[in-house]
Structures are given as structure tokens and as C-alpha cells.
Amino acid sequence: MAQELLDAAIGYVAANGLTDLSLRRLATELGTSHRMLSHHFGSKEGLWVAIIHEVEQRQLALVDQMVLDRSLSPADAMRAWWQHISHPSLWPNERLFFEVYGQALHRRAGTAALLDGIVEWWLAPISAAGKAQGLSPADARASARLALAVTRGLLLDLLATEDRAGVDAAMERWIALNTRSQGQMARKGSRPSVRPG
Amino acid sequence: MAQELLDAAIGYVAANGLTDLSLRRLATELGTSHRMLSHHFGSKEGLWVAIIHEVEQRQLALVDQMVLDRSLSPADAMRAWWQHISHPSLWPNERLFFEVYGQALHRRAGTAALLDGIVEWWLAPISAAGKAQGLSPADARASARLALAVTRGLLLDLLATEDRAGVDAAMERWIALNTRSQGQMARKGSRPSVRPG
């Protein structure tokens, strides 16, 4: 079945990377023949597109989870979100995300579509949380963008260094920066929020 | 000469990406033959290593520039640094950086060395600025790590969306977050600093 093949392919690609991977090598790793991959996905490009599309869907599923729990304080919500998104079980998917991201920056064929919502899709739910805390739409959008950058920047750091303690400390610094300035900024009539999750 | 070839190769690779690039295509783009590339760099892998190493050197040269000007306020220094690092003339190099970064996350052969100092080398100069503003070493290090994540996260955003205004607004949000909380945190005996440049 094509779906099983796709799942297995994503598993392998997430674990081992997609760059310079041939249909033949992938097929032997998956216990089939490259003929099958061509058959089910049309071409090599078709396989990559299917994989990337599927990973995108999984990422967006995470966004949905992200906005679920509103019972926590902003600081605790941030911590919970960070613990979730930075869990080692998600690292393979995130490595794949950054790998394809890096290639898409050069506008390679087949990767252009990946960039489409790569920031925009995340801004809506995150900035919704900001607006709920009283930010203006413009401020909420800028804060969401910043929070997204912090998350991705620290994730990139974590994947590269695997220095869990150091990256966690930076995230705590980020949380502190937001919560400490919150009272002050509230006094000025606006609040920073920036709840990345 | 090998150095000229390397410079030209970096120029092309920065502009067009390194993934799936063959020695032959690169050679014809450079107006030479793939024989020359093999001759000067030993092998294809050798060329990639030379390119990555050279790009690393250029990145580190930027770090040196980063800590030069101490006459500006932290906020203005941040703005100046961001204007510098986010200038479109540097985009090709940064695309290449993220591209190789993404591949290195999978520990591909020849890219492992790139990850070595990818965070650490930047922490020292940035946290030095933090310590100069009165932060404890641990706080300065966490702040530096956060500032680096913000810079890279927003850079990734900028390269993908090319939404200059939106990303600049997020950076202003970051600067505001730091400067506004500075007085408050100073009252608590520590200052956030986070001067990424």
C-alpha cells in the first residue's frame, strides 16, 4: 500500500536525511524495490513532495495541540509547549524540517511550496494567544513572529549541540524576559504576552 | 589558482545552493573543467569541506565586527547589528549556512565539523557584552544563547518570507522587550543586556 510505504519512507528519511538519497537506497532500506517507489509516487520528485507534504501536515497538527490548553499561566504554557516541541522523539522530524527548509531557501524545484506557510501558518494561532492577552493586532503579530523565531532558533541550537541544559536555560531566560516585563508593559497600556504555545 | 577557484565556487554555491551540485556543472558554471576541481581539491568531498571551512571563517570574521563598536546604546547596537547581518548582500552566504546546517544535523560525512562551534563560538563574544553590563556569567551565557536564537530564527524567517517589514517589527519587539525590562531587572540586581552585536 502506498500509505504504508509513505510512512516508512518518512521514518527513514527523518532518521537519515533526505539529501543525496536515491530511490534505490531508500527502497532497499524499506525492503522493497525502487520500482515500487516510482510506481506509487510517479517519480522521485513526487516522493519528495509527498513526504514533505505529509510532514507539513504533522507540523500543523502540532499547532492545533499548541492552542488547546488555556488553563495554564503564560509562563507555564510556554514551558509546556517548549517541553513538548523540544522532546527528543520529535527531533527526527525537526531535523528533516530544517534540512528541507535549508534547501528550499535556494528555491530548488519542488521545495518552493514548502516555504509558503512556513511562518504565516504559525502566526495566526500564536498571535491569537497574544491578542487574547490584550495586545493590538500589530503587536500580537510581531510578538508571535518573535516567539516563533525564538522557538526555531533554540530548536536549531538544541539539534546541533544537544546541550539540553544550556538551551533550556536560554528558554527560561526568554520566559523570564516576558513575564518580568509584563507588569511594566501592562502599566504602559500594552502587554507583551508572547505565548508561543 | 586554487584560491580563485574556491572564491568563485563559493560565490556560485552561495547563489545557487550546494545540494545535488555536481563537479561538472559547477566547473562549467565556473568556466573550467571538472578535472581542475578534482585536481585542486582532491575530491568532491574535499571541495565541499574547503567551501564550508571558508564560509565558517567568514562567519567568524563577522563575529569580530560584531563586538567592535561600543559607543552605541544597547538598543542601537542591536539595531545596527541586525541591519548589518540582515542586509540582502549577505543573504546568499546565510542561505548556504542554513543549507549546510540542515544537512549537518543528520551528521552527514564532511559536515560534522561545521556543528562544532556553531553555537559555542558565538556565545563568548555575545556573553562578554552581557557581562560588561553586569550580568552573572551564567545569566550572560543564557542571554547570549537566547539572542543568538533570536537572530538566527528571524534570519531564517527573513530568508524564507523576505518580509522585511514584518521581521523588522519582530526585531523591534525584541529590542523593546530587552530595554523595557532593563530598568525593572536592574532593580532586582541584574540586567538583561542581551546585546546581540
Place this chain on the structure above:
DNA sequence: TCGCGCGTGTACCATGTGGTACATGCCTGC
């Protein structure tokens, strides 16, 4: 039972790859 669509595997092809043997030219020191 037959026919047929579909999934699967094998064998093959044209192409592009990295690497290299060999020839040529150019420049420098004697």
C-alpha cells in the same frame, strides 16, 4: 473458470557521475 486489474519484482537502458590516464601548453630557473 476465466479475465483482468493491480501490486510487485527483474532486467534493461540512457544518462550523468566522480575519478583518472594522458597530452598539451605555459612559465620559471639555469
Place this chain on the structure above:
DNA sequence: GCAGGCATGTACCACATGGTACACGCGCGA
């Protein structure tokens, strides 16, 4: 002038790739 080293180009090789023609077998409806 010339001899030797070095850069460069041409031609070739063995190999891996993506794609495809073809064959086989299984399951299902008529």
C-alpha cells in the same frame, strides 16, 4: 634554449542513478 614542474584540457572508465518494458502472481467479479 631548454628542461622540468605545474596548471589545464580531453578522453575515457566503471558505476550509480531514475525511469521503464515486461513478466509473474494474487484476488475478485462475472
